[in-house]
Amino acid sequence: MQSRFLTLCLLFSLLLYTSAFSQNCNISITGFITDENTNKPLEFVNVYVQETLKGTATNEKGFFELKNVCKGKQHIVFSYISGENHNVFLDVLTDTVLYVEIHELNTVLESVVISEKQNNSTQNTQTLNHQHISDNSNQNLSNMLEEISGVSTLKNGNGISKPVVHGLYGNRLTILNNGIAQSGQQWGNDHAPEIDPLVANKIRVIKGVSSLEYQGSNLGSVILVEPARIEREPHLHGNTSYFFESNGRSNGINLQLEQYGSFVAWKINGTLKKSGDKKAADYFLNNTGSEEANIAIQLEKQFTENFFTDFYFSSFNTELGVLRGSHVGNLTDLENAFEREVPFFTEEDFSYDIDAPKQRVSHHLFKIHSKKYIAPKPKNKGKIIEQFLDFTFSTQINNRKEFDVRRSGRSEIPALNLKQYSYFSEIKCQKEFENNLIFKVGAQSTIIDNTNDPETGVLPLIPDYLSYETGVFTVLTKSINHWFFETGFRYQNTIQNAVTISRSIPREIVRFDNNFNNFGSSLGVNYQLSEHIQVSYNVGYATRNPAINELFSNGLHQGVSGIEEGNPNLNTEKSIKNTLSLSGKIKEKLSFETLLYYQNIDDYIYLNPENEVRLTIRGAFPVFKYKQTNAQIYGLDISSRYQFSKSVGLKASYSFIKGDDLSNDLPLINMPSNTLQASLRYQIQKPISIGATEKRRKLTNTQFEITNRYVFYQNNILEEQDFTLPPAAYNLISLRVSTNIQGQKTQWRVCAKVDNLLNTEYRDYLNRQRYFADDLGINIVLGARLEF
Template sequence: MQLLTLMLLNKLKLIALLFIVVPIIGFSQNCTLTLTGHISDVGTGEPIPYTNVFVSETKKGTVSDSFGHFKLTNLCPGDYHITLSHIGCESKKIFVKIEEKDVDLKLKLTHSVHDLNNVVLSSFSGPKTTQHVETINERFISDNAGKNLANITESIVGVSTIKTGNSIGKPIINGLFGNRISIINNGIPQSGQQWGIDHSPEIDPLVANKISVIKGTAGLEYLGAPLGATILVEPEKIEKEPHLHGKTNYFFESNGLSNGINLQLHQYPSSIGWKVNGTYRRSGDMSTPSYNLINSGVQEANLALQLEKEFSKKLKTDFYFSTYNTTLGIISASQIGSALNLKEIDERGKPFITGSGSFDIEPPKQKVNHHLAKFHSKYSIDFSQWVAVDFAGQLNQRKEFDRRRGGRSNRPSLSLDQYTMYIGGTYFKRFSSGLNLKSGIQYNFIDNANQAGTGVLPLIPDYTSHQTGVFTTLTKSYKKSIFEFGARYDHTNQHVATITRDLPIRVERFDNSFHNISTSAGWNFAINPHLSISYNLGYATRNPAINELYSSGLHQGVAALEFGDPNLKNEKALKTTLGITGDIKEKFSFEAHGYFQKFENYIFLNPRGEIRRIARGAFLVFNYEQANAQIAGLDLLGTYQVTPSLQIRATASLIDAKNITEDNTLIYTPTNTFTGSVTYEYPKAIPFIGSKKLENWKITIKNEYVSESTTDDEEYIFFENNERKSFAIAPPEAYNFLSLQSSTDIQFNKTRLRITGGVTNILNTSYRDYLDRQRYFVIAQGINATLGIRLNF
């Protein structure tokens, strides 16, 4: 018995020894693995030296050498999260699984002499095209979280914003806006009540990882109006990371005491990848240097869900859903009682309605809800060709509220529901000769209906629209040249039911059929690795939109009476562009883009020089009209990298738009704009707290000069005591705008904190913007301090 007990004790000792010794031996044997890597620029392919490489799990890191190489040793098998950071770059986090052998990585960062204040020229970093695509990256979007989509795109040279106050805006690209600009939301044409200047695109820019502006042939593959440019709003593919990660972004603006928060979470386990993105923002009344803008607040709540599934290496499918919900105040001062009121406001330079600000949003106001659901599937036939299909549905609900008597202010004066269904198919083929072919077919159905109970005749009639489009684009690379050709055909059927304004009131119906043809050809020639030129020639037609044909009544958001013309014809335009892009010894980079576009039957909203009084107040009167027109412009950009840390940047956007028929300046043309900025990025980490350091610290000072419009004074006629009188409103004077922005990063163990701050209109300048429809009543927003805090985890 004693012998048996002794044998058992010996065996237990042996087992215990194995449990202790074997893991130690195993650990010492396996923790000798090496992770090496090479970091290069995503655009130029050049190595990026001195990049910080931090491993969250080991809390250690290294720095890449002068050739972009780095090395991490003594690693155990396991999962690792690595953060790359470098001045001038957006930090990048990657997931690496190390098993029983060394790992070598090829990593890319967006960093280049052509990364112009976060606007990257794709002639160096994007798709092969004869005309550059300008892209705003995620870091810039996040650093400007308090701005809407239109204001964010203003960072691109040649892009302006036509706005209604400070919260509502639409992009203007090369002098064109509204129905001439296509906005593509995650691959789907954005469909909503886009007919009004006071109707911003119902898109939360924080759901996007990049926003691109496409000009030329590449835009023909998207359903919409190819007369102008195309704006792509694209969320990033979900990172194949099995662990839960995300980011949260808090942003604050002093003017209006605006607060907002954005939260993003994502994970890609073995089954299906998912990402959820939510934003909430609230702003009170904003202020000018002289007074508060009463009823200019904003409330916004948005949510987006993204799902991705890889069934095989050939078949990938994703689903996307977003909901955008906002309430916008319309400045109370824009509601006037008579022509004399407007005359007095113009003379005294100050509205009648001012006071202390609040967060209340009272009529006049707008409530907008936009919902999008999209299904996308892509099948790769082989390495050189693929097909993709898209199905999408959208619901847009818009309600506009006026100040009404008898306790009816909470009853909408305009209530519209719009349903949209989209189906599209695309085929791509890459031939061995270097020729790329992309072709597709698309169908879009819209049902737009006024909801009963407003007690007001609708501004926009009920209608349905069927639009079918087909396109083909060809791209060919040959030696130092790229050639492009594209063609598109669209057929639109509209069925419209309008209500007459004369007695007896009756319903009139219209059936419209429009045919639109667009073609474009381009050539890009790389003279040498540092200089390229491009040329594009295109022809396009656009049919009149519903508002241009049938608007009739008060457009409350812009405090104007607008009237369409059912006899309007298709617009026709011929456009040519010439561009040159390059750099000198990677110190000085430059871009020049000239364009000329001639229109036949250009449709525009023309002030009639009349102020008409109706039961809801006195309002300016505008008519949709047509004329022959031409737009010529030149966009210039230059950046001088004085040192690796100091950059000087200058831009100029020059434009001349003529109404040839009436021999005057085309209304709502952006004025000439000049900007200059100086950016300093501190090259070394700055000690902060303990071992923590401030990385990538950057500060930018920017000055913007906007010239005076060359449009004629607007003369208005009114009657006082049966006596005919008139007065004129001159275009706003030129103004200067000074701003400052700073940012820095702090790396913690498993999280990365980014802090941004800035001040716009530092000198608190009083000015009116010609492209602001509220300029008749109020001056623009004054000084505004911003703060942003983003945490990646």
């Protein structure tokens, strides 16, 4: 009797479970997916429920339908062949309709470089997406940006580099770290931006004529490192990635966690990297290792529907070795070093040790930001223009220590010890008027306090100084049918109070009080020639006052192994830049973008190699001095992609640039070489099922790619303008394979690549290490990323 009762109970429970299951799993989720830029439907977007891997794909109208979805909390994943995954969290209660916009990444350059020509700017902009940043987590910020046409890298070895856009770098180029102009001791090409690119969701390069809205002393171009806002997801999510490099035996790991909590939304991002001696094709580059430890914390609080505040903190900390063979003891050895095929102090033993000469740098950023939305006004086709008030305050602390090879065991005492405090505040608002007229206005203030540690025992390269910058800007945009217009104005006042030490003996304290007024203005127009082709023209005027290092540098710049001397009589630079671009698609097969630019700069400031090498108690070094001339820089950037089929695509880019010293009828030094790059990619269209059942694992977005990069000989330079002739042209080949492994709760991304596949011996003109050694040899990189 008891066993019969138990049997009946089990049958009844099974009936209830079956009934409940059938009732709760008959929900339908339908929707439409469009490209966020063009509003066109996207075909072949994979849509699936993460908890069950039950999925479908969109048709030619961008429509999808998920049937038999269970009631409850579900994660819907949208995976596109040339885009990044887009996740939506739903508490499914009944049949649901979704309208989803995702970013199609193959607009011009497939999944690496995006050409964004949205109807809110006429400036030429290109972007690296999050997938590209993650796949290249072994690289620093500057090396990542080399993928973009018109962007080069000024280097001192492989670990120390800074970006060059259309021939301009350093103080002429503003880098925004989460909306804040990076304030550090960027005195030369050995001072890389202290930013961890892995905190960013995207990195944008504005190759414009006058970036009026952004603070800094730039002459047109801006780089924006932009972390994404925290997803409105109540569950804890994150990702972790790891990479290994054969060259330098480098290891790196990154971890990101985030949650949109009921009280506050939070995100934390941490990175650790360690590398040993790098290797050229035939020998080790001794003392070129590095260590890095970074963290970033992001908090957000949504007080009302139209008002939120966010807090951001980042800490970047690194120790970098400088090639030991670039520091020599006497004039004869220096002359020999310029001629040697293998640099001095080269040993065949690999080491993780970092000895003098080296750098130790830390950079901390604190930012608080609030935004108040004004009731938005609906636009045609459902578009909404943001109207807002915006306030930002930030503090940056930058500490740089440089260590020389010093006698009597003093190598661990820094020869340069600089600490810089920077305080920034900004208020801006945007308002929309009738007839598609949008007006933005803002005011900004920056205070910089830079001091030296007097216990170094060495006269400082850079003096103590205080700088006060105050700026205001306005930007006005208007669209009329197929036309879009943009214009604006910027005024900035800069006051510098510097305390220097005289170059003559006996040494004296010399004070300088400088007051500069800088102006900028621009006018741009964008015309839609057809549905797929548009043309843009921009002209801009900007001025830039001399930076502290250009005015007052005095002594050994250890990182670049050279003596640098400033000129306190330098004048303000005055620049006019023109750009003309044409971009579009032809029959969905060919996409392209071309950009012509011409920039004239009066009183252009440059660091000139003098016909002199100087012997000091710290060794023998070449001498460089800051000078001025009238200059012109012009060039052409071309980016294109041709899709032979849905699986096979070719992308190519070409950058031509030329700089002239007009006053002296000479070539302009330190201009990038012309480059030509092409990549052939094969992509498997359909997911590949692995494991015992189809639901266990799926390989998606599987790609194979071969890339050829040719760098031309820099023939626009004379022999007497530098200590050595420019190096020969070179050609590099690389291979890459990558795939996504989709599980029920997690997703893996695996990437393997080989750089300099043929182990080519080469030197790059913009690498100061070229005076002494070759660039990197073959490098195998393995990387994996887990999303959960």
